[in-house]
Amino acid sequence: MDDGSEGPHGAGPVLPASARTQPPxxxxxxxxxxxxxxxxxxxxxxxxxxxxxxVTAITADLIGLGLLREVEGVSLDGRExxxxxxxxxxxxxxxxxxxxxxxxxxxxHTAVLADFGGRILAxxxxxxxxxxxxxxxxxxxVAALVADLRSHAPGQEAAALGIGLPGLVDHRAGRVAWxxxxxxxxxxxxxxxxxxxxxxxxxxxDSNLLTLxxxxxxxxxxxxxxxxxxxxxxxxxxxxxxGRLFRGTxxxxxxxxxIKVRLDGALCRCGQRGCLEAYLADxxxxxxxxxxxxxxxxxxxSPRAMLDTLFSEAKxxxxxxxxxxxxxxxxxxxxxxxxxxxxDPGLVILSGERMRYDFxxxxxxxxxxxxxxxxxxxxxxxxxxxxxxxxxxxxxxAALALMAATDEVLGA
Amino acid sequence: MDDGSEGPHGAGPVLPASARTQPPxxxxxxxxxxxxxxxxxxxxxxxxxxxxxxVTAITADLIGLGLLREVEGVSLDGRExxxxxxxxxxxxxxxxxxxxxxxxxxxxHTAVLADFGGRILAxxxxxxxxxxxxxxxxxxxVAALVADLRSHAPGQEAAALGIGLPGLVDHRAGRVAWxxxxxxxxxxxxxxxxxxxxxxxxxxxDSNLLTLxxxxxxxxxxxxxxxxxxxxxxxxxxxxxxGRLFRGTxxxxxxxxxIKVRLDGALCRCGQRGCLEAYLADxxxxxxxxxxxxxxxxxxxSPRAMLDTLFSEAKxxxxxxxxxxxxxxxxxxxxxxxxxxxxDPGLVILSGERMRYDFxxxxxxxxxxxxxxxxxxxxxxxxxxxxxxxxxxxxxxAALALMAATDEVLGA
DNA sequence: GAAGATCATTCATGAACTGAAGATAAGGAG
DNA sequence: CTCCTTATCTTCAGTTCATGAATGATCTTC
Numbered sequence: 001m002d003d004g005s006e007g008p009h010g011a012g013p014v015l016p017a018s019a020r021t022q023p024p025x026x027x028x029x030x031x032x033x034x035x036x037x038x039x040x041x042x043x044x045x046x047x048x049x050x051x052x053x054x055v056t057a058i059t060a061d062l063i064g065l066g067l068l069r070e071v072e073g074v075s076l077d078g079r080e081x082x083x084x085x086x087x088x089x090x091x092x093x094x095x096x097x098x099x100x101x102x103x104x105x106x107x108x109h110t111a112v113l114a115d116f117g118g119r120i121l122a123x124x125x126x127x128x129x130x131x132x133x134x135x136x137x138x139x140x141x142v143a144a145l146v147a148d149l150r151s152h153a154p155g156q157e158a159a160a161l162g163i164g165l166p167g168l169v170d171h172r173a174g175r176v177a178w179x180x181x182x183x184x185x186x187x188x189x190x191x192x193x194x195x196x197x198x199x200x201x202x203x204x205x206d207s208n209l210l211t212l213x214x215x216x217x218x219x220x221x222x223x224x225x226x227x228x229x230x231x232x233x234x235x236x237x238x239x240x241x242x243g244r245l246f247r248g249t250x251x252x253x254x255x256x257x258x259i260k261v262r263l264d265g266a267l268c269r270c271g272q273r274g275c276l277e278a279y280l281a282d283x284x285x286x287x288x289x290x291x292x293x294x295x296x297x298x299x300x301x302s303p304r305a306m307l308d309t310l311f312s313e314a315k316x317x318x319x320x321x322x323x324x325x326x327x328x329x330x331x332x333x334x335x336x337x338x339x340x341x342x343x344d345p346g347l348v349i350l351s352g353e354r355m356r357y358d359f360x361x362x363x364x365x366x367x368x369x370x371x372x373x374x375x376x377x378x379x380x381x382x383x384x385x386x387x388x389x390x391x392x393x394x395x396x397x398a399a400l401a402l403m404a405a406t407d408e409v410l411g412a
Numbered sequence: 413m414d415d416g417s418e419g420p421h422g423a424g425p426v427l428p429a430s431a432r433t434q435p436p437x438x439x440x441x442x443x444x445x446x447x448x449x450x451x452x453x454x455x456x457x458x459x460x461x462x463x464x465x466x467v468t469a470i471t472a473d474l475i476g477l478g479l480l481r482e483v484e485g486v487s488l489d490g491r492e493x494x495x496x497x498x499x500x501x502x503x504x505x506x507x508x509x510x511x512x513x514x515x516x517x518x519x520x521h522t523a524v525l526a527d528f529g530g531r532i533l534a535x536x537x538x539x540x541x542x543x544x545x546x547x548x549x550x551x552x553x554v555a556a557l558v559a560d561l562r563s564h565a566p567g568q569e570a571a572a573l574g575i576g577l578p579g580l581v582d583h584r585a586g587r588v589a590w591x592x593x594x595x596x597x598x599x600x601x602x603x604x605x606x607x608x609x610x611x612x613x614x615x616x617x618d619s620n621l622l623t624l625x626x627x628x629x630x631x632x633x634x635x636x637x638x639x640x641x642x643x644x645x646x647x648x649x650x651x652x653x654x655g656r657l658f659r660g661t662x663x664x665x666x667x668x669x670x671i672k673v674r675l676d677g678a679l680c681r682c683g684q685r686g687c688l689e690a691y692l693a694d695x696x697x698x699x700x701x702x703x704x705x706x707x708x709x710x711x712x713x714s715p716r717a718m719l720d721t722l723f724s725e726a727k728x729x730x731x732x733x734x735x736x737x738x739x740x741x742x743x744x745x746x747x748x749x750x751x752x753x754x755x756d757p758g759l760v761i762l763s764g765e766r767m768r769y770d771f772x773x774x775x776x777x778x779x780x781x782x783x784x785x786x787x788x789x790x791x792x793x794x795x796x797x798x799x800x801x802x803x804x805x806x807x808x809x810a811a812l813a814l815m816a817a818t819d820e821v822l823g824a
Numbered sequence: 825g826a827a828g829a830t831c832a833t834t835c836a837t838g839a840a841c842t843g844a845a846g847a848t849a850a851g852g853a854g
Numbered sequence: 855c856t857c858c859t860t861a862t863c864t865t866c867a868g869t870t871c872a873t874g875a876a877t878g879a880t881c882t883t884c
Contacts, residue, residue: 010449011530011628011811013655016636022434025871037422042831051873056833058872084830085880118423168786177790216423224428225661241661243425248756249637249653250790258786259750262674263742270786274746330675334686338671342754344660374580374670374682378589378662399423437840454862463842468864496861497849 025050027410029058030067033090034117035221038071040087059090067096067116067409092117097159097405100149100199101398102142103209104165104181106130106233110390111145113153114398116405118216121156123391124148132183139196146197159408161201162400163193164209164393166234170251171204177252180233200408202400206393207254210351211238211245213396218386219349227345229256229336230352235277239343257281261334279331282307285324292320329365337372340381351386437462439822441470442479445502446529447633450483452499471502479508479528479821504529509571509817512561512611513810514554515621516577516593518542518645522802523557525565526810528817530628533568535803536560544595551608558609571820573613574812575605576621576805578646582663583616589664592645612820614812618805619666622763623650623657625808630798631761639757641668641748642764647689651755669693673746691743694719697736704732741777749784752793763798 023031028048033039039047041055048055062068071089094115102111105128113122126145142163150156167179174190176182182189194201204212211228219226224243230236235257239246248254257277258270265274269283278284286303289295289310314321336348370380435443440460445451451459457467474480483501506527514523517540525534538557554575562568579591586602588594594601606613616624623640631638636655642648647669651658660666669689670682677686681695690696698715701707701722726733748760782792 009529009531009629010447010633012443012447012814013627013632013652014447014636015443015655031424031427035422035424035426040831052832053834053874054872060833082830082880083828083882085832085878087831117421119421170790177787215425217421220425221422224426240425243427248754250756250758252790253754253756255753255756255786259753260746260784261672263746272784272786334672334675338750341667341671342660342665344662344665344667346662372672372684374667375589378582378664402424452862464863465843465865466841469841472864494849494861495851495859497847497863499862 024411025054026058026062027406029055030062030092030406030410033068034092037117038089038091040089042087044090065409067093069093094119097409098153098156099398099401099405100146100158100161101209101394101396101401102145102161102163103206103393103397104128104138104142104163105206105393106166106180108390109141109145110394111149112391112394112398113149113156113158114395114402116402118399118402120391120395120398122149122152123394124152125390128181130180132179132181134183135187135189135192138182139193142193143196158199158401160401160405161193161197161199162209162397162402162404163189163201163203164206164397164400165203166206166236168252168255169203169205169208171202171208171247172251174201174203176203200404202404204397204400205236205252207236207238208245208247209393209396209400210236211240211396212399213388213392214238214349214351214386215240215243215245216399216402217392217395218388219347219384223347225345226347226349227339227343228349228351229339231280231332231350232352233282235280235335237339239345256335256339259335259338261331261338276331276335280328280335285310285328288324289321292318292324329362330368333365333368333372336369336383340369340373344378345381347382347384349384349386351388351392436823437466438470438474439818441467442474442504442818442822445480446504449529450501450503452501454499456502477821479505481505506531509821510565510568511810511813511817512558512570512573513621513806513808513813514557514573514575515618515805515809516540516550516554516575517618517805518578518592520802521553521557522806523561524803524806524810525561525568525570526807526814528814530811530814532803532807532810534561534564535806536564537802540593542592544591544593546595547599547601547604550594551605554605555608570611570813572813572817573605573609573611574621574809574814574816575601575613575615576618576809576812577615578618578648580664580667581615581617581620583614583620583659584663586613586615588615612816614816616809616812617648617664619648619650620657620659621805621808621812622648623652623808624811625800625804626650626761626763626798627652627655627657628811628814629804629807630800631759631796635759637757638759638761639751639755640761640763641751643692643744643762644764645694647692647747649751651757668747668751671747671750673743673750688743688747692740692747697722697740700736701733704730704736741774742780745777745780745784748781748795752781752785756790757793759794759796761796761798763800763804 029044032044032047041059042052045052045055059068068090071091094117096116099114100111101114107128108125109128110125112120114120124145165179165181168177170177174188176187176189178185190201190203207230210230214220214228220240226240228238237254237256239254258275260274261276262274266278267273268275268278282303286306289306293313310321310324314325366383441456444456444459453467453471454464457464471480480502483503506529508528511526512523513526520537520539522537523535524532526532536557577591577593580589582589586600588599588601590597602613602615619642622642626632626640638652640650649666649668651666670687672686673688674686678690679685680687680690694715698718701718705725722733722736726737778795
């Protein structure tokens with residue numbers, strides 16, 4: 001440590017340039033109106049702590065640009081019978097820009113077309129095959145999906161595309177370090193896709209997609225600090241802090257599925273032992289199912305079918321089957337407790353498509369999680385289970401694209 | 413999830429007001445000069461991306477306020493033989509303000525007096541007894557320590573005090589939820605101390621103190637993203653992201669010592685089982701030492717002496733003793749791997765006073781940690797061991813006070 | 825219909841920052 | 855030594871951005 005014994009020493013953090021700029025007020029006004037859906041000028045002024053005069057000027061500008069518009073004869077909700085001059089609601093001009101969000105998955109790919117206000121206009125889906133494939137093949141699949149979507153809503157050019165996929169994705173660099181869908185490593189997928197599709201592209205990890213979906217369309221409306229945990233093929237998480245998505249300091253991180261919960265523990269598909277995923281994910285349950293159900297492992301069903309069988313057996317009281325879910329539940333409690341211990345979010349959202357195995361989300365699991373957390377004089381963490389549909393992920397991808405498109409129009 | 417099927421729906425995060433303001437330029441200039449130790453106006457302009465004209469105006473202002481001054485006849489380093497007009501170095505006027513940083517500990521309390529530039533002018537220490545005590549007693553101890561310091565450097569009024577202590581501390585609220593040094597719970601220690609000492613006070617968790625010390629005086633000079641892990645009585649950590657200290661979303665969090673690394677594992681002093689601390693901290697090693705060394709547990713030495721014995725035995729080749737350190741090392745590797753997996757820092761610093769048991773920091777431990785981390789196409793995380801002295805914690809507390817004092821003079 | 829309330833606009837003003845031009849202080853070439 | 859080049863620093867007028875105060879608009883209430 002510099003003890004200052006000689007020469008000029010310097011003290012205090014060296015902030016990177018990115019931490020020193022704030023979005024221009026025009027951008028803040030626009031974002032606020034979009035976040036609220038509709039807002040009067042006076043609301044904006046109060047919410048952003050700026051003068052009414054500024055709001056008038058800025059909104060006039062945005063209206064002139066065709067990005068905002070006044071809404072006739074609409075009463076803003078959450079307001080008592082007005083006493084004075086009625087407010088004039090403003091809203092985003094939805095046709096200002098359109099964006100496409102794409103989620104690439106193990107079983108299917110989905111996509112949505114959204115307007116500039118974040119409303120979903122159309123969606124599309126294509127079955128996909130699990131496993132890794134050459135880059136070219138995946139590009140074809142994305143192009144076909146986007147073409148489907150464009151045929152549903154003709155004449156809408158997408159100002160930006162957001163694309164999410166499982167694996168290790170560096171959003172900032174636009175690179176996929178590794179994905180269960182892709183052959184190869186360290187692919188510059190963002191630029192390759194942008195060249196192929198002719199639109200700006202943003203890519204991200206699928207857990208971040210789901211978290212963005214919550215931030216833009218779900219829990220984020222009420223809370224600006226929360227964690228999202230998903231359990232599917234793998235175990236993922238995302239974190240929102242102060243209304244912003246937390247990305248690891250090097251653009252990755254939050255690999256909850258691969259935190260170690262036991263020395264020399266169960267084998268994970270990543271090749272290591274003791275990962276949380278190895279006790280919780282689809283394949284982890286499925287490989288125990290054969291033993292528990294006394295099946296011949298050689299003539300195995302698909303993992304999915306196996307799990308369904310296991311689940312119904314457990315429901316019916318089959319003890320070994322039940323035990324599998326109980327243990328998985330305890331590990332889930334442990335993983336959630338670790339998340340709370342480290343990030344201290346006010347709210348934890350359990351989300352994802354596979355909410356069927358509700359053993360995992362039983363009262364006892366959540367109770368055990370609370371027991372595993374130091375009390376610390378704060379209210380216990382809230383836990384919500386969000387069993388959204390398939391399209392949510394693509395909506396999160398659309399949010400990614402919306403951010404990029406808005407950056408482009410109004411500056412970061 | 414809002415599917416936008418009716419009415420205005422709204423999309424996008426609702427940012428809290430705190431996320432929307434940036435520090436005024438005067439503050440940025442001041443902070444930059446302090447961070448650099450010395451800097452010419454032209455350097456500041458380049459670094460902050462503002463015009464030279466602004467820097468001249470702002471520095472003239474700050475010089476007028478007595479906060480900055482020009483340094484005569486000093487060549488700035490990192491610059492070749494000058495071609496043009498030589499730059500004029502600026503520096504913080506150290507006498508502008510003085511602050512005191514205090515670290516309260518199990519065995520002793522330490523304190524430093526620092527000038528406004530962050531240079532340490534004096535220090536003081538007092539032995540302390542471990543264990544919890546009434547609030548009044550701790551207040552007395554702090555007051556006595558501060559009095560010692562003031563007597564060393566008379567005539568220096570402290571513009572702010574930073575105080576750190578172990579336990580669950582909510583910096584923002586200024587409240588101590590629980591501390592191993594204090595009877596009771598949920599004490600508004602910040603305000604109580606401020607009233608008692610007659611100066612503004614900031615309080616924080618001691619792990620954050622150490623992290624701040626690194627940020628202000630150590631690793632932060634070169635890196636704006638890193639994690640700090642300490643192993644002492646407990647296991648703590650701190651995180652810096654983009655040059656800013658990460659505090660959990662509710663002001664706590666980062667309780668690395670109490671993440672669970674094993675279901676139904678070893679008993680932790682927090683009363684739960686399977687905490688990382690229960691495999692790594694002083695007391696965890698000490699309680700196995702008695703068994704390993706074949707001592708009668710009833711006539712036990714102090715934990716500290718016990719550990720020293722254990723360590724020398726292990727060094728001498730005593731296998732059970734060695735085994736204790738080996739296992740602790742493996743758990744350390746696991747804990748570090750989890751930190752990397754979740755936060756993805758570019759640099760991990762192992763710090764704290766107890767770096768003696770170097771078994772824990774052996775090559776093998778760090779190698780095992782790297783093995784436990786998903787590769788992910790990024791360079792492996794760097795690990796540094798910083799065996800700073802006792803005063804570092806108090807320096808971190810001084811940094812806390814410096815921030816507060818600077819806020820007060822120049823605005824947040 | 826007058827009073828009161830709330831929202832929106834206009835306009836002069838002020839603060840913050842900038843660009844351009846010039847002043848200053850060195851080294852280097854002739 | 856003089857002049858040119860280079861880089862730092864300063865000056866100053868101008869732009870941009872946001873504000874406060876005054877005004878107008880449009881509703882409810884009495």
